[in-house]
Amino acid sequence: xREYSAFALLKNALTGxxxxxxxxxxxxxxxxxxxxxxxxxxxxxxxxxxxxxxxGVRNIAVVEKGWIGSGNIGRNTTMIRSNYLHPxxxxxxxxxxxxxxxLSQELNFNVMFSQRGVMNLAxxxxxxxxxxxxxxxxxxxxxxxxxxxxxxxAKVIPxxxxxxxARFPIYGGLMQWRGGTARHDAVAWGYARAADRLGVDIIExxxxxxxxxxxxxxxxxxxxxGEIRAKKTAxxxxxxxxxxxxxxxxxxxPIESHVLQAFVTEAVKPFIHTVAAFGGGHLxxxxxxxxxxxxGGDIDGYNTWAQRGNLPVVEDVMSEFVALFxxxxxxxxxxxxxxxxxxxMDGSPIIAKGPLPGMxxxxxxxxxxxxxxPASGWTFAWTIAKDEPxxxxxxxTLDRFRRGLIIDEKGQGSxxxxx
Amino acid sequence: xxxxCPHCGRRDVAEFTYQGDANRLRPDPASTDxxxxxxxxxxxxxxxxxxxEFWQHSGGCRAHLAVERDTATHAILSVSYARDSDxxxxxxxx
Numbered sequence: 001x002r003e004y005s006a007f008a009l010l011k012n013a014l015t016g017x018x019x020x021x022x023x024x025x026x027x028x029x030x031x032x033x034x035x036x037x038x039x040x041x042x043x044x045x046x047x048x049x050x051x052x053x054x055x056g057v058r059n060i061a062v063v064e065k066g067w068i069g070s071g072n073i074g075r076n077t078t079m080i081r082s083n084y085l086h087p088x089x090x091x092x093x094x095x096x097x098x099x100x101x102x103l104s105q106e107l108n109f110n111v112m113f114s115q116r117g118v119m120n121l122a123x124x125x126x127x128x129x130x131x132x133x134x135x136x137x138x139x140x141x142x143x144x145x146x147x148x149x150x151x152x153x154a155k156v157i158p159x160x161x162x163x164x165x166a167r168f169p170i171y172g173g174l175m176q177w178r179g180g181t182a183r184h185d186a187v188a189w190g191y192a193r194a195a196d197r198l199g200v201d202i203i204e205x206x207x208x209x210x211x212x213x214x215x216x217x218x219x220x221x222x223x224x225x226g227e228i229r230a231k232k233t234a235x236x237x238x239x240x241x242x243x244x245x246x247x248x249x250x251x252x253x254p255i256e257s258h259v260l261q262a263f264v265t266e267a268v269k270p271f272i273h274t275v276a277a278f279g280g281g282h283l284x285x286x287x288x289x290x291x292x293x294x295x296g297g298d299i300d301g302y303n304t305w306a307q308r309g310n311l312p313v314v315e316d317v318m319s320e321f322v323a324l325f326x327x328x329x330x331x332x333x334x335x336x337x338x339x340x341x342x343x344x345m346d347g348s349p350i351i352a353k354g355p356l357p358g359m360x361x362x363x364x365x366x367x368x369x370x371x372x373x374p375a376s377g378w379t380f381a382w383t384i385a386k387d388e389p390x391x392x393x394x395x396x397t398l399d400r401f402r403r404g405l406i407i408d409e410k411g412q413g414s415x416x417x418x419x
Numbered sequence: 420x421x422x423x424c425p426h427c428g429r430r431d432v433a434e435f436t437y438q439g440d441a442n443r444l445r446p447d448p449a450s451t452d453x454x455x456x457x458x459x460x461x462x463x464x465x466x467x468x469x470x471x472e473f474w475q476h477s478g479g480c481r482a483h484l485a486v487e488r489d490t491a492t493h494a495i496l497s498v499s500y501a502r503d504s505d506x507x508x509x510x511x512x513x
Contacts (some may be wrong), residue, residue: 093481242464252465253463254463256465258470302437302472303440303470303490304490304491304493335505356444401460402463
């Protein structure tokens with residue numbers, strides 16, 4: 001299949017754009033594979049890609065319930081950062097950010113990764129102290145962080161109310177300049193195309209309806225398009241984890257599904273040049289390259305499988321945004337939508353072998369899965385290929401709750417709605 | 420989403436605070452069974468469909484409620500005082 005390049009663009013422009021091929025094949029299901037990956041979202045596709053690229057496993061099927069890009073990979077607010085406090089998270093997310101930095105070249109697909117900076121706004125001296133602590137921890141781990149004063153924040157984001165009379169006055173911010181955004185659909189398409197070029201079969205519209213078992217050992221899956229067998233079956237289905245794992249006989253997990261809403265306004269001229277998060281309530285926002293303001297807040301707060309939320313959160317998010325940017329009060333909202341979040345009990349993910357023999361599980365991304373797409377796939381592929389975790393994901397085990405080794409970034413305990 | 424509080428009537432969900440899954444049963448406080456405590460604290464059934472859960476009418480009468488809600492549709496199927504729920508009854512010891 002052809003490389004994408006400036007030359008290919010020019011050549012196709014001159015030949016009526018008849019030379020483009022579909023980005024990935026639509027293969028028929030084979031009876032068996034070396035590895036089956038259940039879930040064709042960002043994490044599943046990147047797992048397939050790194051298995052093929054880094055570990056030479058080419059005989060892989062990715063089975064997807066809908067079409068590529070139909071799940072959370074097409075529903076998120078596209079923010080990328082590695083500004084974590086705990087070392088277990090820091091090294092993992094920093095590895096992800098490093099992979100993002102070269103992803104367009106790696107995949108030969110422009111994922112529009114834009115390192116426009118990610119800032120956390122502090123709304124009090126105590127929060128600023130906390131951010132200073134987090135920034136210091138990041139710098140000790142080799143991650144970039146800069147503590148900004150209120151005046152510096154006002155320069156970076158003009159138009160924001162930084163006055164002392166604001167309801168939650170801004171005292172400063174913690175900036176990670178290497179953070180930013182990417183085009184979410186392009187990430188799905190880029191990984192799908194790159195995996196396909198290495199021989200991975202991407203099977204769309206093949207919802208998994210059951211697992212094939214030999215005793216306790218998982219030996220394959222039953223899909224709506226037929227049965228497939230494999231020595232290794234990896235489940236990476238985010239918000240649907242509970243439903244899919246029940247098919248394998250796992251009734252209880254440290255996961256609850258919640259809904260997170262996101263919002264987009266009509267396009268306005270560029271004036272927000274970074275990604276920012278406001279800790280007065282919970283609000284994060286960015287401006288897309290088209291000019292739309294993309295933003296969101298808390299999850300709705302009760303477990304749900306409906307991909308839509310309720311009005312109290314809408315009102316809460318809007319009031320926070322308008323409090324920060326009074327000038328935006330009359331900008332119209334274009335769209336809002338909801339996505340299912342696999343909320344774990346400590347706010348950190350699970351990337352591990354098990355819980356049954358022949359099975360591998362990747363879940364618990366809460367509402368921060370997008371930035372992790374490259375490293376999640378990279379470490380999950382390592383775990384599947386070598387049957388042991390990489391140093392980057394060795395803490396993300398399923399039994400850490402029982403062993404008291406939780407990674408609770410926010411210190412909220414086992415209350416998923418607060419992570 | 421609206422919840423019919425047995426004391427106050429039908430009110431917007433904004434008046435209520437979610438208090439989690441009502442299917443979990445706390446082990447006897449004297450128990451040292453680590454697996455049972457781990458299951459109580461961390462494991463969830465994460466039901467898709469009718470789900471028993473606790474809410475508090477925190478913006479109203481402050482009563483603790485046991486609610487059955489369909490997690491696929493957000494339909495509220497039944498509401499009662501939490502003290503009358505199966506979970507509360509199961510938790511009572513002679």
